[in-house]
Amino acid sequence: MTLSVSTRQVVGPEDAARRNTQGLRDGFVIESMFHPGRINLTYSHLDRMIVGGVVPAGGTLTIDRVAETGTDQFLERREAAILNIGGAGTISVGGKDYALGFQEAIYVGKGSGALSFASDNEAEPALFYVLSAPAHRICPTVHITRDMAKKVHLGSAEECNHRTINQYVHPDVCESCQLVVGLTTFEPGSVWNTMPAHVHDRRMEVYLYFGMQEATRIFHFMGEPGETRHVVLKNHEAVLSPGWSIHSGAGTGRYAFIWAMAGDNISFTDMDKVPMEALR
Missing domain, CATH: 2.60.120.10 (Jelly Rolls)
Structure with a gap:
């Protein structure tokens, strides 16, 4: 028996490439999430x-x-x-x-x-x-403190991306079915996240940016590596990332972000790295 599987995108890269700024925001950016009561x-x-x-x-x-x-x-x-x-x-x-x-x-x-x-x-x-x-299965409920999170240190001051990845919902911390969630913080002077960029067609991702001053903005990059676009985000705004899209950003000031993935597996390292020369 031969198994054949085709992939069909709900929101395809061709569609995203044709959208203007408002069109991108309507499809991918989540605004106004936090309101009292x-x-x-x-x-x-x-x-x-x-x-x-x-x-x-x-x-x-x-x-x-x-x-x-x-x-x-x-x-x-x-x-x-x-x-x-x-x-x-x-x-x-x-x-x-x-x-x-x-x-x-x-x-x-x-x-x-x-x-x-x-x-x-x-x-x-x-x-x-x-x-x-x-x-599709039951996993135990777990309270996860900051100390429990698995910490991964990446980047450098010279590359302006010296950061700590705090893995909260991760196989080394707690059991889950398909969610993988963490929080990334930066050393002073570092502004770039997830650069060099990557994609992972096996799962989607969503970023929530927070910890920002009122005037601080994030230039978040998305799209296929050879057809990138960007949206400008403020504090407490989130952006959805399909599997075919890069998800990277740079801030005008201090910030942190929460990343979450769902899809075919829970391996944090399952990603397809994009060489810098492939970005357009």
């Missing part, structure tokens, strides 16, 4: 990733049923990773409370029930960044 979710058809922000202010917020998933409960056939990039807060999962400080995370396994969110101090509310992908 609200839950804002975006359902992407790129590996069915759901991306969103939860800001508890004025009471507890709950994610129970999301109609777009077609299931009775949000996590009935899904897993989730949630990172806090604001004030201290608490997430309740299956009747158990998890206290999350700044840059702490929780992985929540399939079938865990409703998620409830609260802030310790509503004057300085938690900013919960939610990532969810379909899951």
